[in-house]
Amino acid sequence: MRIDIVTVLPELLRSPFEASIMKRAIDKGLVEVHFHNLRDYTTNKYKSVDDYPYGGGAGMVMMIEPIDKCISQLKSERNYDEIIYMTPDGETLNQGMANAMSLYENIIILCGHYKGVDQRVRDHFITKEISIGDYVLSGGELGAIILSDALIRLIPGVLSDETSALTDSFQDNLLSPPIYTRPADYNGWKVPEVLLSGHAAKIDEWREEKAFEHTKNRRPDLLDR
Numbered sequence: 001m002r003i004d005i006v007t008v009l010p011e012l013l014r015s016p017f018e019a020s021i022m023k024r025a026i027d028k029g030l031v032e033v034h035f036h037n038l039r040d041y042t043t044n045k046y047k048s049v050d051d052y053p054y055g056g057g058a059g060m061v062m063m064i065e066p067i068d069k070c071i072s073q074l075k076s077e078r079n080y081d082e083i084i085y086m087t088p089d090g091e092t093l094n095q096g097m098a099n100a101m102s103l104y105e106n107i108i109i110l111c112g113h114y115k116g117v118d119q120r121v122r123d124h125f126i127t128k129e130i131s132i133g134d135y136v137l138s139g140g141e142l143g144a145i146i147l148s149d150a151l152i153r154l155i156p157g158v159l160s161d162e163t164s165a166l167t168d169s170f171q172d173n174l175l176s177p178p179i180y181t182r183p184a185d186y187n188g189w190k191v192p193e194v195l196l197s198g199h200a201a202k203i204d205e206w207r208e209e210k211a212f213e214h215t216k217n218r219r220p221d222l223l224d225r
Contacts, residue, residue, distance in 0.1 A: 001030070001031045001032070001102075001104060001105060001106070001107070001151070001152070001155060002031070002032040002033075002034070002078070002105065002106045002107075003031065003032070003033045003034070003107055003109065003148055003151075004034050004036060004074055004106075004107070004108045004109070005033065005034070005035050005036065005108075005109045005111065005141075005144050005148075006036045006038060006067070006070050006071065006108060006109065006110045006111065007035060007036070007037065007038065007111040007139075007140075007141055007144070008037065008038050008039060008049055008062075008111070008113050008139070009111075009113075009139060009141055010035035010036075010037050012139075012141045013035055013141050013144065013145060014035070016145050016149070017033050017148075021149070021152065021153055021158060021159070022148065022149060022152050024158065025152050025153075025155060025157075025158040028157060028158070030152075030155050030156075030157050030158055031152050031155060031158075033148065036070050036074070038062075038066045038067065038070060039066070040070075041065075041066040041067075041069040041070045041073075042065075042066050043065070048063075049062055049063060049066050049113075050062050050063060050113070050114050051063050053115065057115075058115075059114055059115035060114040060115060061114060061115050061116060061117065061118055062112065062113055062114060062116065062117040062118065062121075063118060064117075064118040064120050064121050067110065067117065067118075067121050067125070068121075068125070071083060071108060071110070071125050074108060078106055079106065080106045080107060080108055081101075081104035081105060081106055081107055082101070082104065082107050082108070082127050082128045083107070083108045083110065083125055083126055083127045083128070084107060084108065084109045084110065084126070084127070084128045084129070084130055084147070085110045085112065085117070085121070085122060085126040085128075085129045085130070085140075086109060086110070086111055086112060086130055086131075086132070086140030086143035086144055086147070087112055087116065087129050087130070087131060087140070088131050088133075088134070088135070088136050089129070089131065090128075090129030090130045090131040091128070091129060091130055091131065092130075092131050092132075092133065092134075093130050093131065093132050093146070093147060093150065094170065095150075095170035095171060096170075097130075098147075098150040098151055098154060099154060099171075101151055102151045102152075102154035102155055104151075109140075109144045109147060109148070110125075110126065110140070111139055111140030111141045111143070111144050112139060112140040113138070113139040113140070130143070130147060131143075132146050132147070170222070173215075173222045173223065173225050174211040174212065174214075174215045174222065175211060175214045175215045175218055175219060175222070176211060176214070177206075177207040177208075177209075177210035177211040177214060178210055178214070180192070180195060184196060192206070194206045
């Protein structure tokens with residue numbers, strides 16, 4: 001997978017891709033991540049990427065020209081499965097979306113800033129709009145990191161145990177069951193006996209029951225999907 005992130009703050013993005021699972025995936029050659037600074041595609045001496053909105057109002061708007069130049073150049077070099085805009089009014093990211101998108105070969109993620117982008121960008125370039133929740137951040141960079149992490153960890157070969165991602169919360173619309181590790185008895189707080197039994201079928205049954213119970217208590221809405 002190749003991820004091209006279009007942003008005005010590439011320095012904000014680099015660190016998460018230089019550590020942990022995402023760095024491992026890059027080092028293995030399983031994913032490429034490239035940052036594109038929109039200021040490199042401006043034509044004015046101040047390298048401005050924003051201007052006042054037509055019709056007045058507070059805030060600034062990201063201009064269409066540098067975004068057009070950047071995205072058009074990338075599209076001339078390869079085909080993209082999606083051109084994604086991170087925005088609070090997009091479709092809320094969920095595990096099903098991440099599962100499907102992890103199979104893509106090439107994606108562009110456009111990070112909004114200020115009051116957002118010129119609507120013509122959304123009308124003519126963007127193929128998918130994604131939100132990470134019902135709140136507003138200073139820009140789309142943190143959302144782009146979250147989306148990238150959600151996709152990258154699902155790529156075969158990224159996780160040491162490839163079955164791990166299949167048992168995460170939200171797979172099959174269930175939250176994960178409780179999990180335990182050593183010691184089996186800590187200050188009198190004991191691990192459930194079934195997990196120490198070595199009986200795989202009973203353990204699977206216990207985990208399924210607990211996952212359903214946990215989901216019913218915390219996120220009953222998931223059971224209706």
